Amino acid sequence: MNSNPSGLAVFIGKSRPYSPRDTGKVLLSNLARRNHAVTGVFLYPGDPLFEWAHVRFPTYFVHPFLTMSFYTMKNAYRTNAVPEDFLQWIDWFSGQSYERGLSFFSGWIPPSVFELFEGKIVNFHPGPLPELPGYEPETMAVLLGLDIFYGTLHVVEEKFDSGEILWHSPPIKIGAYDGPVRILYKTTIRAVRGLPRIIKRWSKGTLPQFSTEGRSQVLYASSKACRRFAVLDWEQDGVESILRKNRAFNEQEISLDLLVHVFGEIFVVEDAKSLSSTSARLFVSFKKNTNTSIVGEKVGTFRGLGIFRGAPVFTALNGYVVLLLRNPSISLAARTKRLGINLRNQPSQLEKIF
Numbered sequence: 001m002n003s004n005p006s007g008l009a010v011f012i013g014k015s016r017p018y019s020p021r022d023t024g025k026v027l028l029s030n031l032a033r034r035n036h037a038v039t040g041v042f043l044y045p046g047d048p049l050f051e052w053a054h055v056r057f058p059t060y061f062v063h064p065f066l067t068m069s070f071y072t073m074k075n076a077y078r079t080n081a082v083p084e085d086f087l088q089w090i091d092w093f094s095g096q097s098y099e100r101g102l103s104f105f106s107g108w109i110p111p112s113v114f115e116l117f118e119g120k121i122v123n124f125h126p127g128p129l130p131e132l133p134g135y136e137p138e139t140m141a142v143l144l145g146l147d148i149f150y151g152t153l154h155v156v157e158e159k160f161d162s163g164e165i166l167w168h169s170p171p172i173k174i175g176a177y178d179g180p181v182r183i184l185y186k187t188t189i190r191a192v193r194g195l196p197r198i199i200k201r202w203s204k205g206t207l208p209q210f211s212t213e214g215r216s217q218v219l220y221a222s223s224k225a226c227r228r229f230a231v232l233d234w235e236q237d238g239v240e241s242i243l244r245k246n247r248a249f250n251e252q253e254i255s256l257d258l259l260v261h262v263f264g265e266i267f268v269v270e271d272a273k274s275l276s277s278t279s280a281r282l283f284v285s286f287k288k289n290t291n292t293s294i295v296g297e298k299v300g301t302f303r304g305l306g307i308f309r310g311a312p313v314f315t316a317l318n319g320y321v322v323l324l325l326r327n328p329s330i331s332l333a334a335r336t337k338r339l340g341i342n343l344r345n346q347p348s349q350l351e352k353i354f
Contacts, residue, residue, distance in 0.1 A: 007039025009098035013105035034196035133161035179251030234296030246272035
């Protein structure tokens with residue numbers, strides 16, 4: 001960096017919540033209102049925030065290498081395959097005289113960048129640390145049935161979400177029907193109100209030391225961790241758990257399907273609805289000679305109105321659930337191993353049999 005660094009560089013990624021308000025825009029507005037000298041805003045190429053930001057702050061697009069996945073960048077460093085033009089970009093960046101840095105949904109920042117700040121760069125992680133590091137903390141919050149949720153400001157280190165914790169944002173209450181998208185937005189919009197004040201105190205050295213005594217990492221919130229939950233287990237998942245899984249996997253764009261084993265085959269759950277015993281009597285056309293005490297058994301067809309009309313109704317541990325199902329479009333051998341199901345002899349296109 002320049003021998004006389006000053007100002008704040010803000011890295012803003014495209015995975016931030018946009019609706020109903022762009023949290024990146026709210027953050028920059030609040031930083032300006034708190035009289036932070038934002039001397040560089042770095043956005044992903046094509047980010048619509050650029051049009052608003054570049055007339056208010058020195059604004060740039062990050063080098064495309066920084067938009068790649070964590071594993072792609074790590075592998076490039078491991079194999080000495082870092083693009084030459086990215087190394088040139090680092091030379092340019094090092095001359096921009098930024099004293100401090102803030103990462104906001106910007107993904108992994110490699111050491112060749114964050115070391116330029118000499119320990120003076122922080123990251124906002126949209127989940128509790130050290131309990132839920134990783135990419136999907138809001139999804140894990142739903143799957144684990146958490147009641148409250150909050151974000152974390154921490155110092156950036158090479159290992160993901162591992163640096164010194166500086167602050168936990170004001171907690172939000174997770175509502176009964178809140179999915180990951182709503183949880184992420186509520187957490188972030190509340191955090192960006194307080195972040196400028198906390199960063200100001202951190203820069204002045206007046207921020208009290210944060211204690212993590214008695215706390216430890218619970219679960220790395222990765223897609224791999226979420227995959228463990230992405231199957232309905234009739235023997236263990238009650239109605240509440242089934243609805244949580246439905247919210248986690250079907251109320252956001254996520255690369256995992258929620259699976260269920262019914263009729264001797266594997267299906268993808270597109271949506272789920274619970275029914276009480278009273279509702280079941282009113283809205284279910286029950287099959288004759290059906291044993292309603294066997295979990296995972298189809299007991300009838302939903303005859304109410306809406307998208308679930310005609311969908312199968314199953315007995316769950318403590319009630320009934322209506323499931324919208326479809327045939328899977330991908331190989332499921334690895335995903336269904338835990339169910340003890342051999343799919344090798346199954347047809348590639350499963351047929352719905354209800």
